[in-house]
Each structure stands twice: as structure tokens, then as C-alpha cells.
Amino acid sequence: MGNYSRTEGVRTAYPADGRFSYGKRILEELGEQFDLPELFEALRTPGKRLCARVNLLRGSPEEVLEELERTGYEPETPYPYEELVCVRVEGPFEVPLTDAVVVADKRAAESVLMGADLYAPGLLEAKGVKAGEPVTVLAEKTLEPVGFGRALFEGEPPRRGKVVETVVTKFKAPKFRELKSFEKGLIYPQSAPAVAAVRALEPEGLVVDMNAAPGGKAFHAYELLRGKGKVIAFDISKKRISKMMEEMRRLGHSFEVVRADSRYLDLDFPHLVGKADRVIVDPPCTAIGVIPKVWDVKKDEDMINAFEYQKQFVKVAYKLLKKGGLMLYSTCTLTKTENERVVEFAEEMGFEVVEKDTPWGKTPVKVSPSVHGEPGFFIAILKKK
Numbered sequence: 549m550g551n552y553s554r555t556e557g558v559r560t561a562y563p564a565d566g567r568f569s570y571g572k573r574i575l576e577e578l579g580e581q582f583d584l585p586e587l588f589e590a591l592r593t594p595g596k597r598l599c600a601r602v603n604l605l606r607g608s609p610e611e612v613l614e615e616l617e618r619t620g621y622e623p624e625t626p627y628p629y630e631e632l633v634c635v636r637v638e639g640p641f642e643v644p645l646t647d648a649v650v651v652a653d654k655r656a657a658e659s660v661l662m663g664a665d666l667y668a669p670g671l672l673e674a675k676g677v678k679a680g681e682p683v684t685v686l687a688e689k690t691l692e693p694v695g696f697g698r699a700l701f702e703g704e705p706p707r708r709g710k711v712v713e714t715v716v717t718k719f720k721a722p723k724f725r726e727l728k729s730f731e732k733g734l735i736y737p738q739s740a741p742a743v744a745a746v747r748a749l750e751p752e753g754l755v756v757d758m759n760a761a762p763g764g765k766a767f768h769a770y771e772l773l774r775g776k777g778k779v780i781a782f783d784i785s786k787k788r789i790s791k792m793m794e795e796m797r798r799l800g801h802s803f804e805v806v807r808a809d810s811r812y813l814d815l816d817f818p819h820l821v822g823k824a825d826r827v828i829v830d831p832p833c834t835a836i837g838v839i840p841k842v843w844d845v846k847k848d849e850d851m852i853n854a855f856e857y858q859k860q861f862v863k864v865a866y867k868l869l870k871k872g873g874l875m876l877y878s879t880c881t882l883t884k885t886e887n888e889r890v891v892e893f894a895e896e897m898g899f900e901v902v903e904k905d906t907p908w909g910k911t912p913v914k915v916s917p918s919v920h921g922e923p924g925f926f927i928a929i930l931k932k933k
């Protein structure tokens with residue numbers, strides 16, 4: 549079998565187990581806010597529950613709750629949002645170790661960890677695998693066992709399709725995408741903090757989403773508008789926009805989605821300047837709050853580059869907003885540089901922080917896997933003075 553050594557490619561910064569390699573400044577910023585051992589432990593788990601947002605334009609939460617119960621889940625509605633239904637994640641479970649192993653790439657390993665089967669594109673290496681026989685799925689680099697199941701191939705791994713059907717996985721999370729409600733466009737899997745972010749914005753009038761794809765927040769805003777306003781969504785990525793259009797069809801929504809570099813919307817779409825009631829800035833970030841992670845590597849320069857990029861969207865958001873209009877600034881990361889520092893920058897520009905309620909306190913609020921058992925997320929609402 550190839551050379552998948554335990555720490556290959558992962559520089560160990562903290563903790564000393566080869567899983568997380570974060571730059572010194574990132575670690576300092578995280579250490580100022582969180583208990584690091586607790587945070588790194590929490591980053592390896594999926595959080596307390598997995599949630600889906602009900603598309604209230606298509607149906608009711610009751611329909612989804614009924615289907616979840618019929619399917620054997622015990623749904624919960626612990627948040628103050630009628631559109632949010634959740635199911636507790638079970639685990640961790642002991643994953644049996646076998647002689648036959650396959651190594652999955654980071655993304656596939658993180659899905660298997662949550663209960664998914666392993667598909668060919670995520671398979672990196674295989675050893676001693678016989679079709680129909682038990683096999684353990686290991687995560688690349690750390691070689692942590694994430695799942696155990698039945699191999700569906702022998703010899704040369706196939707290039708497409710399912711390769712391991714899992715039986716035991718480290719955690720067991722609901723499979724929303726397999727529900728009839730998903731097929732019918734009744735639900736959109738989304739975390740509670742992401743839902744809280746758009747709720748805090750209270751969409752009205754013209755909503756411009758500057759970083760829209762794959763569409764979670766734009767779809768939510770569209771649903772909350774209930775036909776009384778308008779959404780225009782921008783994103784730079786062709787691939788992500790095409791995924792968004794697919795989702796838009798599934799949900800039965802219809803609004804304008806435009807491929808553009810949002811850093812120049814004021815120049816390329818001058819008719820939008822001063823016209824927006826709400827702007828969503830949900831820019832690329834270091835994604836430290838995205839869970840579960842089997843390992844992660846982030847350099848300080850990733851954080852600094854993200855900060856410089858994020859500020860450019862905030863500047864343009866200011867131009868697009870009407871006086872008194874609100875911007876949602878959100879990220880799925882936990883550093884101060886990409887969150888609090890960007891809010892300070894916005895305030896220097898003429899934005900004013902607005903306090904809105906969320907289940908975790910008033911905005912600006914940082915939700916953390918170790919403190920709240922939720923994916924890491926930052927929500928700020930800023931008003932153009």
C-alpha cells in the first residue's frame with residue numbers, strides 16, 4: 549500500500565496529534581476566545597444536531613416532522629424559528645478495525661464520519677479489499693477510522709459509484725437528502741446559525757446577496773419575503789452558480805442570479821447603487837467553524853488574505869445600500885481578524901452595529917462548536933447611517 553504516513557503533509561501546531569495545523573496568529577486569536585483543547589475536540593465532531601430549513605412557500609413544518617418520524621427519526625424544534633427542524637446526531641461510536649482498509653480523502657472521510665457511504669471519487673487507496681467483505685474506512689493523513697462497512701469492489705478500485713456501504717460510522721446524522729421532503733423541495737439542509745443570520749437581517753424590499761452560491765441564505769431571504777420584495781443574487785463561481793440553479797429548481801423559487809465579481813458591483817451595475825434595503829455579505833473565509841473536521845491546515849496568510857478580500861465586499865455593500873439599509877456580515881470562521889476586525893472596519897466606513905436577537909445572544913454574535921455545540925459562525929448586522 550502507498551505511503552499514507554500518519555502526519556504526512558500536516559504540520560502539527562496544536563494539539564500535538566497531527567490533526568490541526570494553524571498559524572501562530574490564528575492560534576493566538578482562537579486561544580484568546582476559547583479553551584483550545586475543548587475547541588479542537590469540538591471541531592472533530594458534527595455538533596449536537598443537524599437541521600434543515602423548511603421551505604414555507606412549499607409546505608409546512610408539520611409535513612416534514614411527520615416524514616422524519618415515519619422514517620424513524622426523533623425530530624426536534626429547539627430554536628425560535630418555525631422553519632427550522634432538527635435531529636440529534638448520535639455518537640461517537642467505536643469503529644471496528646479490519647485488516648482490509650481504504651483511505652478516503654478529507655472531504656469523503658468527513659462525510660463517512662457522519663454516516664455516509666464512500667463513493668469512488670473520495671477513495672485514495674485500498675489494501676486487502678475483497679468484494680462483499682468487511683472493510684474499515686480511514687481518513688487520509690491522520691488514518692483515523694471513520695467508518696466500517698462492506699466493500700463493493702475488489703482489485704483495481706472503480707472510478708465511479710459507491711465503493712463502501714457503511715454499517716458503523718463514528719457518528720450517525722440524519723440523511724435529509726434521502727427524504728421525500730427533499731425531493732419535493734420542502735427542505736434545504738442548513739445549520740441553525742445560518743438560519744439565524746438571515747432571520748436577524750429581517751429581509752425586506754430589495755435584497756442583494758453578494759456571495760450567494762450555493763444559495764442557502766438567498767433562498768431563505770426569498771422565502772421570508774413571501775413575494776413582497778425582490779432578491780438579486782451574485783456569485784463569481786460558475787460551478788457554484790450551476791449548483792445553485794439546480795437547487796432553485798428543486799425549491800421552486802425564481803429570482804435573478806448573476807455571475808459577477810461582487811467587488812465591482814457598484815461599477816458594473818450602477819443602477820443598484822443606493823437602492824438596496826438589505827445586503828448579504830457572506831464571503832470566503834478560513835472556514836475554521838465548519839464541522840466535523842478530520843484534520844485542517846490554515847496559515848496566518850490565509851487569514852490575512854481573507855480579511856483583505858472580505859473588506860472589499862463590505863465597501864461595495866455600503867455603496868449598494870440605501871441610507872438606513874442593513875447589511876448581514878457572516879462567516880463560518882472563528883478568528884477575530886475575519887469577524888470583529890471586519891466589523892470595526894465597517895464602523896469606520898459609516899456603518900453602525902445593530903443588536904438583533906439570536907438563540908446565542910445579541911448580534912454581533914459568535915457561535916462556537918465548543919461553547920454552543922453548533923458549527924462555528926459569526927453574525928453581525930450593520931446599518932448604513
Ligand SMILES: C[S@@+](CC[C@H](N)C(=O)[O-])C[C@H]1O[C@@H](n2cnc3c(N)ncnc32)[C@H](O)[C@@H]1O
Pocket residue numbers: 758759760761762763764765766782783784785788808809810811830831832833
Ligand atoms: C461562504 S460562500 C457563500 C455561501 C452562501 N451565502 C450560502 O448561504 O449558501 C462564499 C461565496 O463567495 C463567492 N465569491 C468569492 N469571491 C467572490 C467575488 N469576488 N464575487 C462574488 N462572489 C464571490 C464564492 O464563490 C462562494 O460561493
